[in-house]
Amino acid sequence: MSNKKGLFSKNNRKLLSNPLNDDNPITVQVLGICSALAVTVKLEPAVVMSIAVVFVLVFSSVIVSVIRKLVPTRIRIIVQLLVIASLVAIVDEVLKAYVYDVSKQLSVFVGLIITNCIIMGRLEAFALANNAWKSFLDALGNAFGYAWILIVVAFFRELLGSGTVWGYPILESIGLTSDIGYSNNGMMVLPPMALITVGIIIWIQRSKNKKLIESK
């Protein structure tokens, strides 16, 4: 009776921790790349996007998992999409009401959470076959696996591309100004550099984590 081992059994903990590293949705499964490239120019939209994805993924996983035995197989994808789309609409409305500026920056990308492969992937692959608690842990793990990559990428892109961190001009305050010949790297602001930054993260991760190195 392995699933009676309690809420935080070894298996359950793995559901939470695996997606952070060994099975990271962005760097290992290479899902959700489009939004990772688009919203990581600055730290603030990246964090808001992460929170939005955590919210949507966790709630949609739990909801789908709870109703999984009631969902007719033939329309299960439509049901999943309906749940996701409704949650995204909620996020969009809340952002417009409470953080208007950020919602203008994120613009279409909030709507595109609907098509974020990570979310559909987790619902179809995990939540439809597991109970609510496991789905919750799995969703949380994957959402944070997505979020930390987004935030790391955004941190470096903002720092090197605009010389700021969360809008605060940190490089200027430590004396790195154009007077001494330092200038921000405009390339960092463009999407290709996000891909390269993600690539560097993948490189570092694989060199540290032997499990991820493919055998020849």
Add this chain to the structure above:
Amino acid sequence: MDVNKNTYTFVFASILVIVLAAVLSFLSVKLSPKQEANIVKEKKQNILKSVGIHTSRDTADFLYNQYIKEEIVLDHNGNIMTGKAFEINLKLEMKKDLKDQNLPIFLASIENDRECYIIPLRGKGLWGPIWGYIALENDFKTVFGAVFDHKSETPGLGAEINTREFQDPFQNKLIFKDKDFVSIKVVKGGAKSGDDHGVDAISGGTITSDGVTEMLYERLERYLPYFTRMINAQKEENNDTLSLQLDSIQI
């Protein structure tokens, strides 16, 4: 229970859709006042920006009341109508016939009691609407400042109209050449230095730039009767004060 029966599938789908729709409409109704307040504040923020007052959205309300003295609505002959300029929806007005249009104009009083007239703009860009505000000094010729924004112009190209690099050169340009209305042109390849009626276009954003030119011409032209009226009134006032001064000298 067989969850794959046709009737069950229909019932399940209907219930799910109704529940989700109810949740979403409830939320939308609850949040819409806050969202509308944000939009109003942003509008005030943009109006203030055209007279060089850059403010955050939170202080926009306060500063708007401080600087904007009058919200005037005009008809096509330049007569002042009842109503508040702020509440005019330019998008709806521009669909009406020319002579039925209400023309909004704002009177701002900035430092040293300098008066500016702010005219809302709206036109077509490449992909969607563009809009903005242009502030004229009270000679109704000189541009005090301008702001533009857009819904969906190409990032890096047409979308650059909402940057200060594009907007700042509008300052001190003239919309009249001697007595003829010429508006301000956004010139592809760059305006010649000393051109009082042209500003630099954005490379790669030609259609958006032309959209700005057209928008300025089309909108400003509507206000010409009002401008003439106001300039004549100013002249008379000047004559009056002049003759008053002469009178006092004679005494």
